[in-house]
Amino acid sequence: MKVKLEDVCERGSSNLKQSDIIDKSGEYPIYGAAGYLGNIDFYHQDKPYIAVVKDGAGIGRTTLHPAKSSVIGTMQYLLPKENVLPEYLYYVVKYMHLEKYFTGATIPHIYFKDYKNEEFNLDTLDRQIEIVGILKKVEDIIEFRRQELDKLDNLIKARFVEMFGDTVSNPKGWERMTFRKASCRLSDGPFGSNLKSEHYSDTGIRVIRLGNIGVGKFIDNDQSYIPEAHYERLKKYTCKSGEIVIGTLGEPNLRACIVPDYVGIAVNKADCVHYIPNPELLNSLFVCQYINCPETQQLASGMIHGQTRSRVSSGQIAEMPIFIPPIELQNMFADFVKQVNKSKFYWLSKKYLISNRT
Known part of the structure; x- marks a missing residue:
């Protein structure tokens, strides 16, 4: 029979931040948008549940989690009712592609109130x-x-x-420079009213968003565009295939990938840093792997700031060292x-x- 999502689950929320669990230990797992974060000495949910990324990078991603576990505040709990198996609900929600309900230009959000009426067949x-x-x-x-x-x-x-x-x-003693000194371009995307959700269109010039930037891979699930007329106002933010984009918000806070050939001309959004290395000094594939190394990400973790949305700024990236x-x-x-x-x-x-x- 046809039912709505709200008929088979209840929503729940978490107020935990990733910084709250640093140096914590215990027997109960806790998860974030990118997966398992560690163990702590308490849990929020005593039964299996579904979690949906509701803020930032990876928005709409759906995961199934075990009893006696928790998620951080960027994720929404969906708690199954008695008429549905947690695993069945997981598959149902996963294929609803909830990212289509996003709102917000700088930091995308999705809300339960917007997707609770999604219908599906309940067997x-x-x-x-x-x-x-x-x-x-x-x-x-x-x-x-x-x-x-x-x-x-x-x-x-x-x-x-x-x-x-x-x-x-x-250990090999390579010469070091800052990212800025070794670059031809290092630029964050447009903030505020320059690029808002109402500027988006079904076709046109591609907008590279946080959700597109994975660790060494371009994630093409979230496709957004602006009309060419609006692109003319944002030309200084142009990114091209083969160039590097760096995510500075989400999990992990620092990650980089190469813009693939099929994207062509695009613009980068706020918190997505566009980086072009000096080709006489650096190869883009080398730079990408350098940024995505665990040691580099650990270094960046000490720069994270922001109470609600933890991020690394483009200015901080500019002053980070890179060996040559x-x-x-x-x-x-x-x-x-x-x-x-x-x-x-x-x-x-x-x-x-x-x-x-x-």
């Missing part, structure tokens, strides 16, 4: 069990593909450390990354085919 509990079993088998295959991709990512990380060393301790190995060595690393990315494309295509059959 009997026996049928729910059957459907969940089928979908779990499909997800197991997808998870295997993901693990293969993770192995390739780890191969890139290991190669970086082998060639260049730790980004903070700099010989450009020939960086280019060798970039060639290695390109070869690995060909293998990643193979596994991604298999994952895509499976996902689109479900």
Whole structure:
């Protein structure tokens, strides 16, 4: 039978911030938008539940969590009622693509009141069990593909450390510069009234948002555009394929990726830093991996500021150090990354085919 989302779950909220759990320990897991954060000595929910990212990067992402666990405040609890299995509700909400309900120009939000009337077919509990079993088998295959991709990512990380060393301790003694000094461009996106949600259109010039910037990968789920007429007012924020964009808000607070070829010309939004390295000093693929190294992210974690929305500013990034190995060595690393990315494309295509059959 047809039901609304609010018929099968209740919403709950969390007031926990990531900074609240630093140095905490315990037996109960806590999760954020990017996944598991650690263990603490208390929990918010005593039964399994669904969580939806409601603020910032990854908005609309849906996850299933175990009993006796918690999430931080950027996520919305959806607590299943007796007529629905938590696993069934998870699959239902996941395929609703709640990101379409976002509001807010600088920091996107979604609210339960806006998506609570989403309708779907509620099967009997026996049928729910059957459907969940089928979908779990499909997800197991997808998870295997993901693990293969993770192995390739780890191969890139290991190669970086082998060639260049730790980004903070700099054991090979490379020359250091600030990100600004080693750049041709370092610029945050437009704030305030220059780019608001009412400026968006169905087609036009692509807007690169926080949700598009993953750790070493461009996430294409969240597609936003502005008309060419409005782009003329924002031309100084132009980003192009092959250039670097850096996310400074969300999880992790510092992450970078390359704008893919199919995006073409775009503009970066607030809290999305556009970075073009000096090509005589730095290779873009090298810079991207440098930023995404755990040691660099740990360094950036000490710069995080903001009470409600923790971020790293473009000014702080500008003054961060980056070491400068010989450009020939960086280019060798970039060639290695390109070869690995060909293998990643193979596994991604298999994952895509499976996902689109479900």
